[in-house]
Amino acid sequence: MNSKQTFAKTIPKEWRLVKLGDIVEDILTGATPSRGKKEYWKNGSIPWLTNNEVSEEIINYIYDTKEKVTEKALRETNIKLIPPNSLILSLTASVGKVAINKVPITTNQQFNTLILKRSVIAEFLGYYLIFSKKRIEQLGGSTTFKFISKETIKSFLIPLPPLPEQKAIANILSTVDEAIQKVDEVIAKTERLKKGLMQKLLTRGIGHKEFKYSKELGCGIPKEWxxxxxxxxxxxxxxxxxxxxxxxxxxxxxxxxxxxxxxxxxxxxxxxxxxxxxxxxxxxxxxxxxxxxxxxxxxxxxxxxxxxxxxxxxxxxxxxxxxxxxxxxxxxxxxxxxxxxxxxxxxxxxxxxxxxxxxxxxxPPLPEQQKIAEILSTVDKKLELEKKRKEKLERIKKGLMNDLLTGRKRVRLSDWKT
Missing domain, CATH: 3.90.220.20 (DNA methylase specificity domains)
Incomplete structure (x- = not known):
């Protein structure tokens, strides 16, 4: 029994096992216009995506990029303009990063962009590719620097549910991702708060009005310290x-x-x-x-x-x-x-x-030290709580991906609509 037959036995009978190449209209490979030609970059207006702008383990929605190329670069080089809502996949170096562009963009050569047929929802396929990162990496062999060709990725097997189920699965997973993002925002805000408090409390103290400059520390500190x-x-x-x-x-x-x-x-x-x-x-x-x-x-x-x-x-x-x-x-x-x-x-x-x-x-005097430490400990406890909350959500997401993207557990569409 070959791998396709083995794979097919593990998915629900309503699902289809397809090759990635069968559900795309085209696969576009990115490129980098010559840096030596200023006319390709100066005053550019077309977004150009690089690997550093895309995070792992999530679907990145791209509305803008750090660098932009010109219309001249688009006409004279190998870069291609990618239509909105295409699925962008890194297949070189950091293999398995996924993005969906919400505006027309171009990318560098580390990405291949999947122009999808109507039989597949970009978010569903994006989550499946994230879930299958290890399988994708194996396509690049055992070399340190991974590279997966366009032809190789076309043969990658995808278990494909009917469109309504694809949409429901994508909605469930994106809801969890949104919750994780909100926790990330709280963590980032709390870390900024802590940084500001440390800077203030550990150099200005609590309630001081007179300060002196310390040559040893290179900053001002309360006169009593x-x-x-x-x-x-x-x-x-x-x-x-x-x-x-x-x-x-x-x-x-x-x-x-x-x-x-x-x-x-x-x-x-x-x-x-x-x-x-x-x-x-x-x-x-x-x-x-x-x-x-x-x-x-x-x-x-x-x-x-x-x-x-x-x-x-x-x-x-x-x-x-x-x-x-x-x-x-x-x-x-x-x-x-x-x-x-x-x-x-x-x-x-x-x-x-x-x-x-x-x-x-x-x-500082010992009582002030203790007050400073108490304030910062309170912020640390908040950070610890939020990080544990994020870890719990990530465990939930991992479990859902393992169940929903393999068909082990089915989404009852009537319940999801309700």
Missing amino acids: KVVKLGDVTEIVMGQSPPGNTYNEKGEGIPLINGPSEFGEKYPVKVKWTTNPTKTTIGNDVLICVRGHTTGRLNMSDGIYCIGRGVAAIRGLKNRISNFFIYYMLEKFQNKIFQQSYAAGSTFPNITYSGLQNIKIPL
Whole structure:
């Protein structure tokens, strides 16, 4: 039994198994007009789409593009004007990105555009191609740089429901995508709020009227605040990796943090344990990556962990500094810490014990530190809640795609219309 016969046995009897080439009028390949000819680009009015403008895992609706080409480029080069509501698919490099243009556009050579027959709805096919990304990638072989030809994609098999069911499936999935987009907007708004609050609270404080310029920090801070070295107000514990033969995934011993792979959104994820801990954390220690390209990344300890050499633990001295204040202050200086990790001229980022000790931070009175940390923690909790909501919606979408696009579960059209 060939693959088509096997595939056909898994879909509802009302559905048809078709080749992609059978449901398109044409497939248009994009192109890039010569950059050396200004007349192809200067004062251009025709949108020209590139891969960077299209996100993965969603249908991107294109109304405009960053770059535009001229009518002269359209006449003299291989670019083609794509009619609205065509399905645009990336088949080179980032394979499997999908877009639908709502205005006439052109694209670069990373895209092939499907001009669809009336027997298929663009949104349904778009969702099916997103769902089938791994199958599409396999068409490009095992090479690092993927390329799938027009002729190859024409043979790609599509299980095709009747038009009303296509529309209902697309409507259901687009409703979930709209919900995800709204959560994304809330997350982005909350992140902007946090960034603004950090900038204000960690340099201007709460209720201050007099300020001074700090040469060490390169900014103004409240007159009452001090500037201190991190090592003067904290205890710093550099990690030390335990013997590899003590690692396990059975929960024996204490959890192990070797680096960013065990970092969660704010608190660590327990993946491995060790029966021979070396350096350990306590609750509310600030955890910081000290090696590699994630140097400066932060987490908070929510208990006892063994830390390997890629991580350090920082805990504030009692009655001097709040651990949560340290966390937010280091988050603010994260980019600066990463830049300092290259200071020794090494090509491998690395921050040492003395490097951490010598980081200079502003130090408000302890009660003000606690108020600042409390405000920022409230925003972080909101962010965490929204990110979990997004994860839940993404799980729902994945389940719906798996059921609806394969026919495992059918859409009752009367219920959907209601």
